[in-house]
Amino acid sequence: MPLASQFTVELLKTAGLNKNGPSRAQVAFLRQFVDRTFGEGSRRSAKEWPELEDMLTIIDLSANSGHHLGKDYSASQLRTVRRAILVRMIRMLEQRYSAGEKAADANWQRLETFFKRFDASDCAVLSMNWDTVIERGLERTQKLTRFDYGCEARPAQFVGERLKRRTLRSVKEVRLIKPHGSINWLYCDACRETFWVPPDEAEDVARTLFGTRDWELLREAALISKIPKTRDPACPHCTSRAIGTRFATFSYRKALDFPMHTASWRSAERDLKQALHWVFIGYSMPGADYEFKQLLKRVQLGEPIRPTITLITAGSGASETVQRFEKFFGKVDKERFYFEHGLDGPALAHLTSIGVLRA
Ligand SMILES: [Zn+2]
Numbered sequence: 001m002p003l004a005s006q007f008t009v010e011l012l013k014t015a016g017l018n019k020n021g022p023s024r025a026q027v028a029f030l031r032q033f034v035d036r037t038f039g040e041g042s043r044r045s046a047k048e049w050p051e052l053e054d055m056l057t058i059i060d061l062s063a064n065s066g067h068h069l070g071k072d073y074s075a076s077q078l079r080t081v082r083r084a085i086l087v088r089m090i091r092m093l094e095q096r097y098s099a100g101e102k103a104a105d106a107n108w109q110r111l112e113t114f115f116k117r118f119d120a121s122d123c124a125v126l127s128m129n130w131d132t133v134i135e136r137g138l139e140r141t142q143k144l145t146r147f148d149y150g151c152e153a154r155p156a157q158f159v160g161e162r163l164k165r166r167t168l169r170s171v172k173e174v175r176l177i178k179p180h181g182s183i184n185w186l187y188c189d190a191c192r193e194t195f196w197v198p199p200d201e202a203e204d205v206a207r208t209l210f211g212t213r214d215w216e217l218l219r220e221a222a223l224i225s226k227i228p229k230t231r232d233p234a235c236p237h238c239t240s241r242a243i244g245t246r247f248a249t250f251s252y253r254k255a256l257d258f259p260m261h262t263a264s265w266r267s268a269e270r271d272l273k274q275a276l277h278w279v280f281i282g283y284s285m286p287g288a289d290y291e292f293k294q295l296l297k298r299v300q301l302g303e304p305i306r307p308t309i310t311l312i313t314a315g316s317g318a319s320e321t322v323q324r325f326e327k328f329f330g331k332v333d334k335e336r337f338y339f340e341h342g343l344d345g346p347a348l349a350h351l352t353s354i355g356v357l358r359a
Pocket residue numbers: 188189190191192193235236237238239240
């Protein structure tokens with residue numbers, strides 16, 4: 001999957017997308033917003049876009065306090081901009097995942113090995129990403145379909161236009177904490193219940209998130225002529241039409257004051273306390289994650305027996321990431337394990353030796 005730093009370029013890619021599909025109109029709407037707000041009216045290429053983190057923070061700060069941003073965007077229009085970004089992210093992540101699955105290159109095969117041998121009965125996963133790579137990988141390789149997200153999210157599914165409760169058949173459960181939310185979660189603004197749908201229903205989530213009123217704004221701006229199909233399902237619990245999503249975005253003011261996020265953070269803390277080994281895969285400890293880093297530090301220092309730290313990283317910034325981890329967790333002989341070439345042979349062997357993977 002693309003790194004967060006590559007998201008902007010990926011979000012704006014429309015080559016290969018349906019000419020009359022929803023994504024092109026949403027991209028045009030976002031471009032218009034950035035040209036006006038950050039380009040003083042002149043056209044900006046993907047490379048000239050501000051950081052997504054900056055954009056989302058500025059949108060959040062204005063919209064959440066009920067303010068305009070410039071003369072063109074009211075608080076409610078800013079919320080449409082935010083939803084357009086999120087919906088593009090959901091679809092972009094889905095499109096990239098399908099492309100990865102089709103290509104099935106060497107990295108994909110390594111990840112597949114990891115999922116095949118992953119011991120879900122003895123490990124919990126904490127994912128800072130919104131994508132459903134883990135859910136899909138474990139379902140494909142081990143038929144694991146029951147996920148405990150640690151936030152009391154209830155299983156549901158789309159049946160046509162409707163969102164219905166779902167009974168899970170699989171007995172084996174995977175503990176998977178997602179403190180930033182997930183693209184297969186829905187949230188009811190009325191009863192505050194969270195629902196999770198099968199990972200392949202993310203497109204329905206996207207359609208639910210970007211509603212008719214959002215599309216009307218795009219029609220007013222002459223970006224579309226006909227409003228695409230949206231979903232507005234009744235809540236399976238309280239029947240209100242108040243189903244949406246909540247993501248903790250890159251924004252420095254992450255939307256963490258929602259019940260499912262709070263519960264996820266509590267579960268993360270509990271799991272981190274119990275774990276003998278902390279294994280970080282592809283996590284570079286970005287600046288915006290200061291709440292998470294504080295949690296790690298707090299738990300690390302609170303445990304009489306400190307967890308061992310394993311870092312599996314890759315790419316040109318690998319050695320800087322290792323240094324960052326060392327500076328943050330300290331150098332301790334025989335309790336630090338660093339792998340700079342992704343899930344290669346030595347990394348998989350180490351994961352087997354500490355019980356993350358089955359032999
Ligand atoms: Zn409800």
